[in-house]
Amino acid sequence: MTGKLVIIGTGPGNPDQMTPQALAAIGAGEQFFGYGPYLDRLELRPNQTRVASDNRQEIDRARAALDAASKGASVCVVSGGDPGVFAMAAAICEAVETGPETWRRLDIMVLPGVTAMLAVAARAGAPLGHDFCAISLSDNLKPWELIERRLRAVAQAGLVIALYNPISRARPWQLATAFKILREVLPVSTPVIFGRAVGRPDERFAVVPLGEADGQPADMATCVIIGSAETRIIARPGLDPLVYSPRGVEI
Template structure:
């Protein structure tokens, strides 16, 4: 049996946001590998083995998937959102680069998904309608000084910014630090969208001006979208957007 490895994005939460391409791969898979809550989103069936694992073991998870594919299994590694955005695709290719040379010869595909950033932006309107960037506020794999510099430079460049992993019990201060940098850099009342659990029953969207933004409005299920200086609400509506042009 010829094995293959698909690295798939399950979208932000709603099954309707899983792409047909990902659904087809899951239907053919013999093995599904991923972080515990993501694997839990895949329905068990005969002929399918689920391999949930804890957080922060991405390279171990990647090597396990590559070994199974080399042994002839049809493997899907699942991430939430898109697998190439702060997720498992980079870990797989890191393992391929530094691992068994035979892994580079495997049939490996990356199947895109709808990110939390894009789902949140769509719910709110079009806050990412002009130039934007995404910054992961987790300091697990990079120093806090790099995060701080990137936030400052993105604000100076007047990007809209999507913050991933804004706040957790282990890292309660990351978003507060980022907001302080924004206030020091941006002397305006640009809107900030706090979008929690988008596309699930727990979905909640909240927009505040930068001076009123507080870290306590976010948790690990929240994506935070900071507008640029030109981002605004459409008067009389709930819609937030960034104009397509810049002065």
């Protein structure tokens, strides 16, 4: 007997930004696996079980969830944002690829969610209005040298860049280094957007030029969006500026 495994995202933290599809999956789930603070966002019934683990234990969490589903449970694996963007959907796939054959026969469903860069972009205006990319600055699963090469390549290609996992206690220097690399390619006037907990009561939001970006506070809950050379700022008296990337680019 096998159960079902659904991978959901809770969105950026505002309950209104969780999709109805994810809410329905939560209502139908029996066992919930995830990082503790993400599970805390759910309103579970007494007969629903939560299995919390540290945010750095993704593969162990994925294996435990797959094992529970293979024994017949209806399992919900919970991520913040969108589960397919630097989150648990990839960890589940990795575990299935290297795990027992029974896991490949499971009914596995990934439900999309609102990821951080979309919430931050919406708060700013439309900085992702043209071509863009997302890069994690964490070097836990890839070498820093590769991150540097990718930053230079996408800046030279003219892409707007969304940075995930920009800074942590273990690597407080990487965001400043990323800005230094980007200033080698981009004008110092390029807009940089800092968005933390967007849509929540503790939201922190700022738009600064690339030349001044080092002075802005950031942590692992912050998503940073760096514009391209074409990204523009529309000043509005008494209101936050609108930041957008035009839909067309002239060469």
